[in-house]
Amino acid sequence: MSGGKRQEGKGLKQLLTSLFLGEEPDYRPYYIFGVTLLLYIGVVAFFPAYGQLALSKLVFILKALVWPFVFIFVLMWLIDFFVEPRQLAQAFKVMHGWKLWLLSILGGIISTGPIYMWYPLLARLRDEAGLRMGYIAAFLYARAVKIPLFPLLIFYFGWAYSLALTAALVVFAFLEGVVIEWLVPETAEESTS
Amino acid sequence: MKSLKSATISAARALLKPLPIILTVVLFLSLISALPKDIYTKWVGNDPLSTLIAAVLGSVSAGNAMTSYILGGGLAKNGAGIAAITAFIIAWVTVGMVQMPAEATLLGKRFAIYRNVVSFLFAIVIGLLFGIFFG
Numbered sequence: 127m128s129g130g131k132r133q134e135g136k137g138l139k140q141l142l143t144s145l146f147l148g149e150e151p152d153y154r155p156y157y158i159f160g161v162t163l164l165l166y167i168g169v170v171a172f173f174p175a176y177g178q179l180a181l182s183k184l185v186f187i188l189k190a191l192v193w194p195f196v197f198i199f200v201l202m203w204l205i206d207f208f209v210e211p212r213q214l215a216q217a218f219k220v221m222h223g224w225k226l227w228l229l230s231i232l233g234g235i236i237s238t239g240p241i242y243m244w245y246p247l248l249a250r251l252r253d254e255a256g257l258r259m260g261y262i263a264a265f266l267y268a269r270a271v272k273i274p275l276f277p278l279l280i281f282y283f284g285w286a287y288s289l290a291l292t293a294a295l296v297v298f299a300f301l302e303g304v305v306i307e308w309l310v311p312e313t314a315e316e317s318t319s
Numbered sequence: 320m321k322s323l324k325s326a327t328i329s330a331a332r333a334l335l336k337p338l339p340i341i342l343t344v345v346l347f348l349s350l351i352s353a354l355p356k357d358i359y360t361k362w363v364g365n366d367p368l369s370t371l372i373a374a375v376l377g378s379v380s381a382g383n384a385m386t387s388y389i390l391g392g393g394l395a396k397n398g399a400g401i402a403a404i405t406a407f408i409i410a411w412v413t414v415g416m417v418q419m420p421a422e423a424t425l426l427g428k429r430f431a432i433y434r435n436v437v438s439f440l441f442a443i444v445i446g447l448l449f450g451i452f453f454g
Binding site (some may be wrong): 155180242279 | 323325326327328329330331333334337339340342343345346347348349350352353384385388389391392393395396401405408409412413415418421422425426427429430433434437438441445448449452453
């Protein structure tokens with residue numbers, strides 16, 4: 127194998143590792159899956175009638191999940207492509223009043239990635255731009271609204287439930303902001319001390 | 320705006336990384352789905368106790384929200400109470416027991432405790448409301 131091809135192969139391996147295991151490889155989910163699969167095979171082998179029924183349910187569930195997964199990928203891609211954390215941070219610095227509540231909730235809804243990734247940015251906005259804790263709480267609560275997962279929610283619970291849940295989460299994100307603003311009114315120094 | 324490649328990798332990672340856990344949940348769900356349906360209506364109902372237990376389970380669980388939808392949705396389709404399922408799904412995404420140390424360090428201990436407690440209570444309230452309207 128030439129040096130270039132070897133380098134290419136290493137790059138592909140690195141990309142696949144990062145896609146399936148994350149930036150910091152974590153094999154535990156695969157161990158859990160392996161153990162579960164072994165147990166599953168055991169159940170199918172020892173209880174054939176029940177196992178057959180479970181297998182048919184498994185095929186049905188997997189088939190049903192294909193389209194929601196495609197939609198989820200497209201929506202995640204769109205949000206990842208258009209939303210930049212830096213742009214959001216800039217908007218937080220210039221807004222106030224009801225517009226800031228709206229931005230906190232909308233920002234939470236469109237923010238992607240794990241929640242802990244946003245803590246440093248929110249802490250910086252609190253320290254540098256004086257963003258109050260109520261707005262941060264509203265932002266974090268609104269993250270419960272998962273637009274990319276909407277197809278999956280509709281698939282399992284239907285339109286009426288999905289829309290009602292989304293509306294409830296938005297309203298309660300605002301309520302949580304108000305309650306936290308009352309319970310933890312201070313901003314920077316006091317809250318971390 | 321991000322580059323095409325970076326957005327594609329980021330979206331693919333968000334979907335592929337939780338795949339083993341999702342598949343684990345699907346395996347369990349298929350086993351659960353093959354059981355008689357009245358088991359769930361008997362054990363996971365729309366009552367406050369079921370809702371409270373579901374909210375506790377959602378609070379201590381961590382991972383992609385997709386997993387909670389598949390688990391909650393699968394149980395709901397098998398007859399589990401919508402109040403408990405709703406509280407479970409909401410607590411899963413709004414209460415972060417696992418992330419609490421990081422939240423407390425960066426945003427303050429008082430903030431982290433109050434926010435998680437209020438989120439937990441809200442999960443129960445919304446669950447019970449949904450139990451009334453959709454149960």
